[in-house]
Amino acid sequence: MLSAPRRPRRILPAAVLVLCGTLPLPVSLxxxxxxxxxxxxxxxxxxITSARRADRIAWTVYDRGLRNVYTAAAPDFAPxxxxxxxxxxxxxxxxxxxxxxxxxxxxxxxxxxxxxGWVANPSHDPAGAERAIWAARTSGGEAWRVAEGxxxxxxxxxxxxxxxxxGQIHRAxxxxxxxxxxxxxxxxxLIRAWGQQRDLQWSPDGSKIAFVSDRDDHxxxxxxxxxxxxxxxxxxxxxxxxxxxxxxxSRHIAFLRRPGTPFGQQRQAGRGGIGNPPGxxxxxxxxxxxxxxxxxxxxxxQDDAPDGREQRPGLYRATFPGGYTLSxxxxxxxxxxxxxxxxxxxxxxxxxxxxxxxNQPDDRQFPSIxxxxxxxxxxxxxxxxxxxEWDRYYxxxxxxxxxxxxxxxxxxxxxxxxxxxxxxxxGKTFYYCTNAQDIERRHIWAxxxxxxxxxxxxxxxxxxxxxxxxxxGRQVAVLYFNYDTPASVGLVASAGGEPRVIYPTAQPADxxxxxxxMPQIVLTRAADGLEIHNQLFLPKDLKPGERxxxxxxxxxxxxxxxMPGYHYFQFYHWAYAFNQxxxxxxxxVMSINYRSGIGYGNSFRQxxxxxxxxxxxxxDVVAGAxxxxxxxxxxxxRIGIWGxxxxxxxxxxxxxxxxxxxxxxxxLAGVHLYGNSLDSTALSYQSSAAAHVDTWKSPVFLVHxxxxxxxxxxxxxxxxxxxxxxxIYYDLTVIPDDVHESLVHSRWVDTFTRAGAFLDRFVRRRExxxxxxxxxxxx
Numbered sequence: 001m002l003s004a005p006r007r008p009r010r011i012l013p014a015a016v017l018v019l020c021g022t023l024p025l026p027v028s029l030x031x032x033x034x035x036x037x038x039x040x041x042x043x044x045x046x047x048i049t050s051a052r053r054a055d056r057i058a059w060t061v062y063d064r065g066l067r068n069v070y071t072a073a074a075p076d077f078a079p080x081x082x083x084x085x086x087x088x089x090x091x092x093x094x095x096x097x098x099x100x101x102x103x104x105x106x107x108x109x110x111x112x113x114x115x116x117g118w119v120a121n122p123s124h125d126p127a128g129a130e131r132a133i134w135a136a137r138t139s140g141g142e143a144w145r146v147a148e149g150x151x152x153x154x155x156x157x158x159x160x161x162x163x164x165x166x167g168q169i170h171r172a173x174x175x176x177x178x179x180x181x182x183x184x185x186x187x188x189x190l191i192r193a194w195g196q197q198r199d200l201q202w203s204p205d206g207s208k209i210a211f212v213s214d215r216d217d218h219x220x221x222x223x224x225x226x227x228x229x230x231x232x233x234x235x236x237x238x239x240x241x242x243x244x245x246x247x248x249x250s251r252h253i254a255f256l257r258r259p260g261t262p263f264g265q266q267r268q269a270g271r272g273g274i275g276n277p278p279g280x281x282x283x284x285x286x287x288x289x290x291x292x293x294x295x296x297x298x299x300x301x302q303d304d305a306p307d308g309r310e311q312r313p314g315l316y317r318a319t320f321p322g323g324y325t326l327s328x329x330x331x332x333x334x335x336x337x338x339x340x341x342x343x344x345x346x347x348x349x350x351x352x353x354x355x356x357x358x359n360q361p362d363d364r365q366f367p368s369i370x371x372x373x374x375x376x377x378x379x380x381x382x383x384x385x386x387x388x389e390w391d392r393y394y395x396x397x398x399x400x401x402x403x404x405x406x407x408x409x410x411x412x413x414x415x416x417x418x419x420x421x422x423x424x425x426x427g428k429t430f431y432y433c434t435n436a437q438d439i440e441r442r443h444i445w446a447x448x449x450x451x452x453x454x455x456x457x458x459x460x461x462x463x464x465x466x467x468x469x470x471x472x473g474r475q476v477a478v479l480y481f482n483y484d485t486p487a488s489v490g491l492v493a494s495a496g497g498e499p500r501v502i503y504p505t506a507q508p509a510d511x512x513x514x515x516x517x518m519p520q521i522v523l524t525r526a527a528d529g530l531e532i533h534n535q536l537f538l539p540k541d542l543k544p545g546e547r548x549x550x551x552x553x554x555x556x557x558x559x560x561x562x563m564p565g566y567h568y569f570q571f572y573h574w575a576y577a578f579n580q581x582x583x584x585x586x587x588x589v590m591s592i593n594y595r596s597g598i599g600y601g602n603s604f605r606q607x608x609x610x611x612x613x614x615x616x617x618x619x620d621v622v623a624g625a626x627x628x629x630x631x632x633x634x635x636x637x638r639i640g641i642w643g644x645x646x647x648x649x650x651x652x653x654x655x656x657x658x659x660x661x662x663x664x665x666x667x668l669a670g671v672h673l674y675g676n677s678l679d680s681t682a683l684s685y686q687s688s689a690a691a692h693v694d695t696w697k698s699p700v701f702l703v704h705x706x707x708x709x710x711x712x713x714x715x716x717x718x719x720x721x722x723x724x725x726x727x728i729y730y731d732l733t734v735i736p737d738d739v740h741e742s743l744v745h746s747r748w749v750d751t752f753t754r755a756g757a758f759l760d761r762f763v764r765r766r767e768x769x770x771x772x773x774x775x776x777x778x779x
Contacts, residue, residue, distance in 0.1 A: 033512075034512045034515060034581065034584050035581075035753070036577075036578065036581050036749060036752040036753050036756060037749045037753070038508075038510050038511060038512055039511075039512065039577040039578065039580060039581045040574050040577045040578070040745075040748060040749065040752065041064050041508055041510070041511065042063075042486040042487075042504075042507055042508060042511055043061050043062070043063040043486075043503075043504050044061065044062045044063070044486055044487040044570065044573060045059050045060070045061055045070075045479055045487045045488060045489045045503060046059070046060045046061070046062055046094070046479075046487065046570060047059060047060050047094060047096060047419070047466065047479075048096075048466050048468045048477050048478075048479065048489065049096050049097050049098050049105075049468060050098065050468045050469065050470055050471065050477060051098045051099065051100060051101060051102030051471060052100040052156070052425055052471055053100045053101055053102075053425075053471050054073065054074075054100075054101050054102040054471055055073060055074035055470045055471055055472050055474075055475075056071060056072070056073040056074070056098065056102030056138065056471075057071065057072055057073075057077075057098075057468060057470070057477045057489070058070065058071045058082075058096050058098050058102075058105045058138065059071075059096065059477075059489055059503070060093055060094055060096050060107070061081075061503075062570065062745075064088065064745050065087075065088025065089075065090075065744060065745025065746065066085060066086055066087070066088060067085055067091065067092065067093035067109075068081050068082075068083045068084070068085050068093070069081070069082050069083045069093070069096055069105055069107055069136060069143075070082065070489075070503060071102075071105065071138045072489075072502055072503070073102065073138075074470075074472070077491065077502045078502075079489070079502060079503040079504075079505065080138075080140075082105065082136045082137070082138055082140070082143065083134075083136055083143045084142075084143070085109075088744060088745045088746055089122075089123045089125075089744070090120070090121075090122035090123050090738070090742075090743035090744040091109055091110060091111075091123075091129070091743070092109070092110060092111045092120075092743055093107060093108070093109050094107065094108055095107055095108040095150070095151060095152060097152060097153075097154045098138075098154075099154055099155075099156065099157060099158025100156040100157065100158070101157075101158070102138055103137060103138055103139065103158055104135060104136075104137060104138070104154070104158035104174060105135065105136055105137075105138055106133060106134065106135045106146065106152050106154050106161055106174065107133075107134055107135075107152075108131060108132070108133055108134070108149075108150050108151075108152065109131070109132055109134050110129055110130050110131030110132055110150075111129070111131065111739060111743065112131070112150070112709070113131065114707060114709045115709070118707070119131050120707055120737065120738070120739050120743060121707075121737045122705070122707075122735070122737050122738040122739070122742065122743045122744050122747075123744065124736065124737055130148055131148065131149070131150050132145050132146070132147065132148045132149065133145075133146040133147050133148075133149050133150070133152045133161055133163060133172070134146060135161070135174045135176075141176075142176070144176040146161055146172050146173075146174055146186070147161070147163070147170070147172040147185060147186035147187075148165075148186075149163035149164075149165055149170065149172075149186065150163060151163055151164065151200075153200040153201070153202060154174070154202075155174075155202055155206050156202060156204060156205070156206040157206055158174060159173065159174055159175075160172070160173060160174060161174050161186075162190070162200045162202070162209065163186070163200075164197055164198060164200065165186075165189075167195070167196040167197055168189040168191065168192050168193070168197060169189055169190050169191040169193075169197050169200065169209075169211060169224075170186040170187075170188070170189050170190055171183070171184070171186060171190040172184065172185055172186030173185070190224075191209075191211075191222070191224055191231060193213055193222065193231070194213075194215065195213045195214050195215040195216070195219070196213075196214040197211050197212070197213050197214075197222070198211065198212050198214065199211055199212040199242070199243070199244065201244050201245065201246060202246075203246050203250035204246055204248055204249075204250050205250040206226070207225070207226055207227065207250060208223055208224060208225055208226060208250065208333070208336065209223070209224040209226065210222065210223050210224075210244040210246065210253055211224075211244070212241070212242055212243075212244065213233070216261075217260055217261035217266060218237070218238050218239055218240055218260040218261070219240045219241050219242060220233040220234070220236050220241055221233065221234040221241045221244050221253065221255050221331075222234075223253070223333055223336045223350065223351065225336060232333075232336045232350035232351070233350070234253065234255070234331045234333065234336075234350060234351045234353055235329070235331060235351065235352055235353040237257070237260075238260040239257050239258060239259055239260045240257065240258045240259070240260060241255050241256070241257050241329075242255060242256050242257075242258070242370075243255055243256045243370065243371045243372050245372050245373050245374045245379060246374060247374050248374065248376075248427060251332060251333065251334040252330055252331065252332055252333065252398075253330070253331050253333055253351070254328065254329065254330045254331075254356075254372060254374055254379050254398055255328075255329050255331075255353075255372075256326065256327070256328060256329070256369060256370075256372060257326070257327040257328075257329050257353075257355075258325060258326055258327075259318035259319060259320060259325060260318065261318070262314055262315055262316060262317065262318040263315055264315045264316030264317075265316065265318075319361070320358070322358075322361065323361030323362070324358045324359050324360060324361050324363070325359065325363070325367055326358060326359045326363075326366060326367055326369060327355045327357070327358045328355070328356050328357040328358070328372070328379065328396060328398070328403075329353040329354065329355055329356070330353065330354055330356050330398050331351035331352065331353035331354070332351055332352075333350060333351035334351075336350040336351050356396070356398050356403050357396050357403040357405075364386050365383075365385050365386065366383065366405070368383065368384055368385075369381050369383060370382075371418075373423065374398075374427065375395065375423050375427040375428075375430065375449040376426065376427035376428050376449050376450070377397055377398065377399040377401070377449075377450070378395040378396055378397050378398060378399075378406075378449055378450065379395070379396055379398055380393055380394065380395045380396075380408065380423075380430060380449060381393065381394055381396075382415065382421070384602070388602065389412065389601035389602050389603060390411075390412045390413055390414065390415075390436075390601065390602070391409075391413075391414055391415040391416075392407060392408075392409050392410075392415075393407075393408045393409045393415065393421065393430065393432065394406060394407055394408060395408055395430075395449055395450070395451065406450075406451040407451075408430055408447050408449070408451060408454070409432060409434070409445075409447065409454060410454070411434055411436035411437070411445060411454050412436055413434035413435045413436025413437070413439070414434060414435050414561075414598055414599050415432050415433065415434050416433070416598065419433075419465070419466050420432055420433040420434070420465065420466075420467075421433070421467075422467045422468055422469055422476075423449070423469070424469045424473055424494075425469060425470075425471050425473060426473065427449060428448060428449055428450070429446055429447070429448060429449065429469070429473075429494075430446065430447050430448070430449050431444060431445070431446050431457075431467040431469055431476055432444070432445055432446075432447075432467065433445075433464065433465045433466065433467055435561075435599055436456075437456070439533075439599060439600065440521055440533065440535075440563055440564055440599075441461075441462075441463045441563055441564070441565070442463050442464060442465050442563070442568075443456055443458045443463075443464050444456070444457050444458040444464050444467045444476060444478060444492060445457065446494070455496070456496070457476070457492055457493070457494065457495070457496040457497075458478065458492045458496075458497075458498070458499060459496060459497055459498045460498040460499065461482070462480055462481060462482040462485065462498075462499065462565065463480070463481040463482065463563055463565045463566070463568075464478040464479070464480055464481075464490065464492065464499060465478065465479045465481075465568045466478060466479040466568065469494070473494060474493065474494055475491045475492065475493055475494060476491070476492045476493075476494055477489065477490070477491055477492075478490050478491075478492055478499060479568055480499045480501055481563075481565045481566040481567070481568065482565050482566070483516060483517075483518045483519060483564055483565045483566075484513050484514075484516035484518075485501075485513075485565070485566065486507070486566045486573065486577070487566060487568070487573055488501045488503060488504065489501070489502055489503040490502065512584065515540065515580075515584050516580050517537055517538060517539070517540055517580065517583050518564065519535035519536060519537050519564040519565075519591070520535070520536045520538070520564075521533065521534070521535060521536075521564065522534045522535070522536045522590070522627070524620075524623045524624055524627045525623060526595075526619040526620045526622075526623045527619045527622070527623065528616070528619065530595060530604075530607070530620070532592065532593060532594060532595070532620045532623060532624070533593045533599075533600065534590050534591060534592050534593060534624055534627075535562060535563070535564050535590070535591040536588070536589070536590050537579055537580065537582070537583035537587075537588070537589035537590075537591075538583065538588060538633070539583050539584070539585075539586050539587065539588065540583075540584075541586070542588075542633055546633060547632070547633060547634060547635040548586055548587060548588050548633055548634060548635060548638075549586070549587050549588070549634075549635055549638035549639070549640070549763050549764045550587060550588040550589070550590065550628045550631075550634045550635070550638065550639045550640070551579075551582055551587045551588075551589045551590075551639070551640045551641065551642060551759065551763065552589075552590050552591075552592060552621065552624055552625060552628070552639065552640070552641045552642075552654075552662075553575060553579055553589065553590070553591045553592070553641075553642055553643060553647070554591075554592055554594065554621060554641065554642075554643040554646075554647040554650040554651065555572060555575070555591070555592075555593070555597065555643065555646070555647050556571070556643065556644050556645030556646040556647045556648070557596075557597060557598075557645070557646050558594070558596040558597050558610070558611075558617065558646045559596070559597060559598050559605065560572065560597055560598065561593055561597050561598050561599035561600075562575075562576070562591045562593055570741070571644060571741045574748060574752070575644070576591075578752050578755075578756075579591060581752075581756070582756070582759075585756065585760075585764075586764070587759075587763075587764070588628065588631070588633060588634050590624050590627070590628060592620060592621060592624045594617040594618075594620035594621060594650070595607040595610060595616065595617045595620055596610040596611070596617050611674070611687070612674035612675055612683065612684035612687050612688075613683060613684075613687065614683060614687055615653065615687040615688075617650070618650060618653050618654075618657070621641070621650050621653070621654055622654075622658065622661070625639055625641075625654075625658070625661050625662065626661075629661070637663070637766070638663060638763050638764065638766060639661060639662055639663060639763070640662060640663060640664045640665060640666075640759050640762070640763035641654045641655070641662045641664075641665045641666075642665060642666035642667075642668075642755065642759070643666075643667070643668065643670070644668035644669055644670070644741070645668070645669055645670065645671075645710060645711055645740065646670075646671065647668075647670070648667040648668050648669055648670020648671065648711075649670045649671040649672070649689070651665040651666065651667040651670060651700075652665070652667050652670050652671075652672050652689035652700070652719065653689045653692070655667075655689075655696050655697075655698045655700055656689040656690075656691075656692035656693050656695060656696040657689075657692045657695065659695065659696055659697035659698040662698055663698050663762060663763055663766065664698050664699050664700070664701075664758065664759060664761075664762035664763050665698060665699075665700050665701070666700070666701045666703075666755045666758060666759065667700055667701070667702050667703075668702075668703045668704070668751070669703065669704050669705070669708055669710070669711050669715075669716070669740055669741075670689075670711065670715065670716075670719075671688075671711055671715050672688060672689045672690050672715050672716075672718060672719040672722075673685070673688045673689075673690040673715065673718060674687055674688045689719075690718070690719070690722060693722045693723070693726065693728075694726070696723070696726070696728055697728070697769075698762075698769075699728075699729040699730065699731070699758075699762050699769050700723070700728070700729075700730045700731075701730070701731045701754070701755055701758040702716060702719070702720070702730055702731065702732045702733065703732075703733045703735070703751050703755075704716040704733075704734060704735070705734075705735040705736075705737070705738030705739050705740065705742060706734060706735070706736055706737070706738070707736075707737050707738060707739050708738075708739055708740045709739055709740060710739075710740035711740060716732075716734075720732065727771065729769050729770055729771070731754075731758060733751070733754070735747060
């Protein structure tokens with residue numbers, strides 16, 4: 001069992017921190033048969049990994065604030081917990097990774113630091129919090145702390161873990177016995193090189209380490225030989241080398257190369273002049289430092305010359321000879337680290353790279369390639385093509401065949417991020433998660449990496465994400481969801497079939513699974529004619545002729561898509577559960593997938609005039625409200641709204657612009673002012689709720705943690721001043737040291753319970769809104 005915390009700690013529920021008084025739970029809600037805690041009290045699988053040479057998987061679980069790692073192996077795949085973190089103390093856990101044989105699992109505990117480098121401390125521990133790499137043996141025993149760090153790269157044999165600290169590469173021994181040397185403890189760098197090191201990649205045989213070394217206006221691919229303890233750079237040049245990926249035999253590395261930064265794009269801030277070394281005050285973390293993504297990497301093909309200035313070739317726009325801007329390179333690095341290589345490459349370079357493919361001059365299709373992965377005889381990569389409605393993956397042969405890019409995913413559907421794609425262990429099959437042919441859900445598809453016709457392998461009406469192929473190739477592990485099934489771990493046969501859920505083996509006894517309703521897909525049209533997809537939750541006890549109160553939910557992001565089932569993002573998993581609870585309480589609930597969200601094509605995601613450019617997505621919220629007003633089973637005078645983050649933004653917009661429609665709202669960590677302009681004629685200001693606060697009449701429930709890393713806490717500070725000045729009733733909960741989405745489960749139970757009570761008062765029962773001076777708000 002893990003050692004006890006440094007001192008006993010008591011986690012204060014958010015209600016204790018209410019600044020404007022408490023809100024008692026109404027008798028009408030207290031008498032209901034279900035509680036919010038029951039709906040969000042299920043174990044949730046959050047991420048999966050698999051071993052390369054054994055049919056074993058590991059995954060992280062959030063269970064009422066307890067975050068732990070589980071594992072399961074063939075043949076029975078019985079789930080076993082391998083850690084014992086048994087406090088709801090807000091210590092996050094993730095980035096799980098298995099050794100090749102599945103015997104060791106590593107993971108990270110602690111939140112990502114904020115801009116000031118501060119790790120979240122939501123339990124208010126006086127000693128502070130840390131972010132550290134931990135490990136455990138899948139055969140059992142106590143988990144142990146390896147080193148302070150993040151983004152671990154575990155060696156294939158599970159004996160070492162790499163990580164980056166302060167731009168340098170550290171290595172720590174993965175052993176419960178503390179290492180004797182500072183080097184093996186990860187206290188001092190294993191590789192200390194100029195620049196910022198990143199993207200650490202072990203060779204499959206564990207003999208070498210590849211990485212990217214960013215050098216401001218160029219970057220190198222470094223290769224460290226573990227046996228000889230030597231460092232080489234692959235074909236060093238004046239260009240940006242990135243995204244190294246190993247061949248299965250560990251003899252080759254493929255990488256991307258783009259032109260270095262031309263004079264016209266080089267930054268002068270803090271320097272003695274263009275091209276000169278930085279002065280003493282130079283800060284590489286400020287704009288102008290570290291060229292990755294700043295006028296260098298990925299931008300060699302763009303022309304940033306001021307209007308009217310002479311544009312000489314190579315001064316503002318950098319290209320390779322022939323006018324192209326991207327090369328796919330392959331290097332034979334088998335000799336790197338040897339004495340022969342050091343003699344042959346006295347300049348510090350090794351493994352002469354050859355170009356196997358490049359894009360065409362003025363190409364607008366392939367310059368956006370950012371990451372590649374070696375797959376059998378090819379490298380594969382995601383691509384967002386201009387003018388294409390959907391995400392695609394391509395393959396390029398690097399074995400000497402035709403290097404023309406081959407489209408792997410002709411399916412029209414979203415492939416959301418890196419967790420949506422995976423390779424079989426032999427590299428011959430590409431698995432991906434998409435909403436192709438079922439736009440409201442996600443399913444797993446497979447296609448040969450050499451090209452062919454993709455096929456859907458996960459059958460049924462559920463939702464499957466996060467494909468993770470097993471070593472044998474016979475099954476794929478997935479996260480599985482359904483309208484009444486919270487986040488689970490399932491196995492899908494590679495040949496196809498319905499997922500077999502292996503975790504959890506049973507839901508908590510008080511989980512109200514039978515009381516869930518299957519959401520209906522409802523289409524609405526905004527004022528400008530755009531079609532919007534929504535989910536409608538109707539109470540099970542709804543009788544003909546009844547007119548019920550209604551609630552609109554607006555997701556955050558805005559690049560999100562809500563589905564007719566539990567969600568793969570943790571907050572939206574809870575939001576879906578809360579919507580089910582609201583329906584169980586008798587509300588008609590509508591979840592709106594407004595424009596600028598994902599899942600409905602790139603034109604929808606990139607819709608014009610959204611955000612600070614006019615907030616055109618708000619009309620989709622109004623369209624949903626008007627749809628509800630016209631339903632025979634909805635009382636048009638009792639419609640509320642709630643959301644977090646961008647959903648909080650739209651909630652505040654609804655209350656500010658249309659208190660005549662929305663009688664109350666729950667705004668969690670919302671944005672209330674775009675940008676910094678207070679000019680009343682500025683489009684960004686007019687697009688903000690702050691510009692319309694004079695017509696805000698409805699009461700609002702506000703919750704915000706002051707260590708929010710997504711939405712500045714100042715957004716709520718500023719809003720409250722506006723509400724106070726106008727006597728608008730609000731109920732406010734401030735949570736010191738907590739983040740955008742609270743890390744403490746008891747606070748979520750409290751927040752959702754209080755939000756339900758607030759909606760009961762002002763939507764269901766339409767209580768008279770107290771004056772700010774006499775109520776809990778406005779003080």
